[in-house]
Amino acid sequence: MNPSAAAAHPVRPPSTDLQVLAFDIFGTVVDWHGSIRAEVEALAPGVDGDAFANAWRAGYKPAMARVMSGELGWTRIDELHRLILDELLPRFGLAQLDEPARQHLNRAWHRLNPWPDSVPGLHRLKQRYTLCTLSNGNLGLLTDMAKRAGLPWDCILSAEVFRAYKPDPATYLGVARVFDVAPHQVMLVATHHDDLAAARQCGLRTAYIERPLEHGAAHPKDSTPQPGNELHCASLLALADQLGC
């Protein structure tokens, strides 16, 4: 642990150079675990929603890896979520779920709730910076989510635009290209160190957001500051404070 990074997170003067904040979504801006757990438990009382949510999410990286290796053609997250769901249901005693119920449950990822600080934090940050998503979620999913939750994006960017999933450099560099700025004028905001490290490799600036309950209260996540990140924030409101918004 880097003691200076762990210090009191002083307010830094906003960089006049920074123009775009690109946000990871699942876990960083919205609470996928709590939202999926609640939907599963409402649909099937008695099922372990905590385990179900984490198992569904755990299938996500292997499914993307099948796309990026070429084993699967380009596939959107909606379809990957459905592939994982269909494997998962029998393991939780839900093999009998019919097609409309499966479709509805799969779209729970379009209905994820924001963390309490997300909407007010984004409104403050939007006054000074261009805010975009940079998510592996597809455009339709991210649009539905933003409309329902009131997330005030200036632009929704996705793996679907770049035809590559994070951590492929095409995604991080793609944001800079879309806005015609240098990579160091873009900051990735995320709660995942692997995502942030890949962005840094491409020359982006990085802000880590603590989301200790991302995987549920029973599975607290280590949120210790790591030295590579320029900013380390307890919430998006803290990010706005640190950027002087």
Add this chain to the structure above:
Amino acid sequence: MNPSAAAAHPVRPPSTDLQVLAFDIFGTVVDWHGSIRAEVEALAPGVDGDAFANAWRAGYKPAMARVMSGELGWTRIDELHRLILDELLPRFGLAQLDEPARQHLNRAWHRLNPWPDSVPGLHRLKQRYTLCTLSNGNLGLLTDMAKRAGLPWDCILSAEVFRAYKPDPATYLGVARVFDVAPHQVMLVATHHDDLAAARQCGLRTAYIERPLEHGAAHPKDSTPQPGNELHCASLLALADQLGC
């Protein structure tokens, strides 16, 4: 002229089936002519801003045709605008304009002003429908424009996402695919009959918006209703009326 289409544009019950409104931007939502004219005349007093704006815009379709024919590789509108501008300046006695001034003027397309009804009309429509852009303008241009003008898009879609310019079917069908709906659940809103006709060919519904001053007060545009369009509206507020928003 079709007499029934020219009648009093009665309020139609909103279709429960319609989900997405996709908007053409240049001319339909923003006043490119008035905005470009004002910027040119401010930069170079004495230059005929009306003629300059129309000449710049007239270079746009031929430039896109060079991309779609394969003569040019994929090129964004920002770059096409700049190619046209560099040809245009000497014709208007502005060959001496330096590089920073050219860059600034080229980005005038990011600063176009909305028609007076656009922002209030979109806010009403957004309460019921998903609103996206479907423009040949690039994502960065459309994002800058929306942020400056307060255009409340749910999602910014562009030729840049589909790597094809309107009227290529990939653009119209691409909107339906992004939102996972059938083509008839998308309505294209535009002030250009060729754009609307191409969308209709793909199964989209269409709404024509009258913008008689699109090319400037000296060049009024025929806004006679044409029978192919489902809706014919004097403004985006009238569109909201007709859709019951």
